[in-house]
Amino acid sequence: MEIERDEFTDWRGRSIQSKKHGGTRGATFPCVVEVLENMVFISNASNFVTYFKSSMHYPIAQAANMVTNFMGTSFLFTIFGGFFSDAFFTRFWTFNLFGILELVGLIILTIQAHNTQLQPPTGRKPSSSQSAMLYTGLYAMAVGVGGVKASLPALGADQFDPSNKRLISSFFNWFFFSLCTGGLLAVTIMVWVQENIGWNWGFKISLMVFCLALCIFFVGCPFYRCKRPGGSPLTRFLKVLASTIRNRKASPQEKNQNEVDGRSHNKFRFLNKALVDNTISSAQVEEARTFLGLLPIFASTIMMNCCLAQLQTFSVQQGSIMNKKLSRGFEIPTPSLAVFPLTIMLVSIPLYERMASLFFKSSSPKGYELHPLRRIGTGLVLASGSMAVAAVVESMRRRAANRNVTLSVFWLVWQYLLLGFSDMLTLGGMLEFFYSEAPDRMRSMCTALSWCSTSMGYFLSSVLVSVANSVTQKFGAAWLGGNDLNHNRLDLFYTLLCVLNFLNFLNYMYWAKRY
Structure with a gap:
């Protein structure tokens, strides 16, 4: 307890009280905040490609790359957010700083969506000033998201004793439950608003929801225990x-x-x-040794997130030209297909938590400690399988389109489902693994490796699209060169991702066994 009093303070920098600060009560607020924050982030990120294409009139390939670059930047800046909270600020103040920056970005995007004079006329690309405003709001939001996602899970886990791996694991399971809940609200309510009422109201609601998240975070101030920064x-x-x-x-x-x-x-x-x-x-030396040991595991998860990037880009465009009717004229927005894996994940997380609890009681702590690595490996296998399914479905869709038949959008559910499970296992496993294995004074930065892997995956997706187009153009036609998916070869691109991800899984197995 004396060590904790030295390492932890309340949000004002004063000594903590064991009965008042930390514990489940202190960890609950970050989970609730993450529901609302992820709702805002996912609702925009999952449908930005539509906004860039329909409202800002960018070509489809450029719009897809803009989304992957935005997502990549958001998650890349988790490393900087983690660095700040480990070195200079507490995780509490890091969240506040980057949360305000994300709020500023949302305000800029809301103003542009509200004022039609700040948008290009139909059929024309944005002017320099319009593009500048868009990118300013977009990347202010991206940098803010990076700092928020780096500091929030680490702040929540700090409310428990790091030696109690069962509680730490349980927290990250419920934190991921919060992520999924926010995502479910995003792809249902928020995406419906964007598709049917307009992006003007979509951004306004996002702004109000994020303000509510900040207010809830501040309500929890009396209960947080904040780890002192330990230097760079x-x-x-x-x-x-x-x-x-x-x-x-x-x-x-x-x-x-x-x-x-x-x-x-x-x-x-x-x-x-x-x-x-x-x-x-x-x-x-031991701190450096531990950090180096985490890097191969981190690098082995990047390819999986490259597959995940397709759900926010090409899968959305696939769905836009498929049959989306349910009944009585109601059409399901394509980004809302993620509701199926998210719903199943929300049900499976409490079941997983129960099974983990029983497993923990019947096994040694050492055996449980290695479990996140097996969880990550399973996620990587599912990612490879999802791309194989996506390639088959896209091939079927193209053949049907050539016969003037519009395939049902529900064929895309399978790739959404497999990638959804893959994301749950991989990201959830990484958050727990990197936090638990990290050196004590590097927990925020190491936890941020989970998000940084997502960043690298989105950037890699942009690179692979450009490389695939460049190479295949020399042999006839670029796989993803046009705006018409019926004439592109997205099925071959998905096949490439399947092969690359399987090779990446073999690489992961090598490093996981050596860890």
């Missing part, structure tokens, strides 16, 4: 690397082996040479 983790990491390189010719006898933690003694042993430098402690 990157500076310590780079210092260890520099010392290792400087002393690379040191003999094993010069290293103080007794100071090295035996738990990871055989991992990255070359870092032990940094101990020759008297300014480097064994704790700093």
Whole structure:
């Protein structure tokens, strides 16, 4: 308890009280806030490609890349948000800073959607000033999202004792439940508003919902316990690397082996040479060793998120030209297809939590500790399967279109379902794994690796689209070169993603076994 009083404070920087601060009560507020924050983020991100194409009149390929770049930037900035909360600010103040920035971005986008003079005329691309306003609002929101998603889950997990892995795992399961709840509200209520009432009201409602999220976050102020920032983790990491390189010719006898933690003694042993430098402690070496060990797992999940990017881009465009009628003239918006995997995930998370609880009681803590790696691996397999299904469905859709038959949009449910499960297993597993395995003073930054993997996946998607078009154009026609999917070869692009993701799974298995 004395250690906790030194490491943690309340939101004003004062000493904490064990009966008042932290625990389930303090962790509940970040979960509730995440429902509303993710509702705003997903409702816009899942349907931005339609807004860019129909309201701002960008070509389909450019609109798709704009969405993936926006998503990529949002998740990339989680690393910076995590760095700030580990090094300079508490996670509480990091959320406030980036939350205000996300709010500013939403205000700019709302103003542009409300004023038709700030939008291009039909059939014309946006002017320089209109594009500048769009990108300013878009990337202010993206940077804000990055900081919010980096600080919020780590703040929630900080409310529990890090040594209690069962409670930490349970928190991340319910945090992911909150993510899914927000996503479900986004692809039903919010997307319907955007499609039927207009983006003007869509942005206005997003703005009001996010303001409500900020208010709820502030209501929880008396109950949070906030971890003191521990200085720049990157500076310590780079210092260890520099010392290792400087002393690379040191003999094993010069290293103080007794100071090295035996738990990871055989991992990255070359870092032990940094101990020759008297300014480097064994704790700093162990921190660098642990962080390096997480990076291969992080890199192995990027390809899965490249597949996930297709749900916000090409899958939306597929659905827009398919039969969306249900009954009596009602049409389901394509982004709302995600309601099926989200609903199943919302039901499965409490069941998963119950099964995990029973498993934890009947197994050793060590066996449970490795469980997130198996969870991530299962998610990667499902991602590869989803792309195989997507390729088959798109091939069927093209053949039907050539016969003047419009295939039902519900054929896309399968790829949404498989990728939804894949995301639940992979992202949920990564959040738990990186937080639990992270060095104590790098928890925000390491947790942010989960979101950064998503970022890299979205950027990789943009790169693969450009490369695929460039290469296939030399052999006849670009797979994704036109605005008409009936003449494109999206099925071949999905097949490419399936193969690449399977190879990535084999790579993951290698690193997971070595961890």
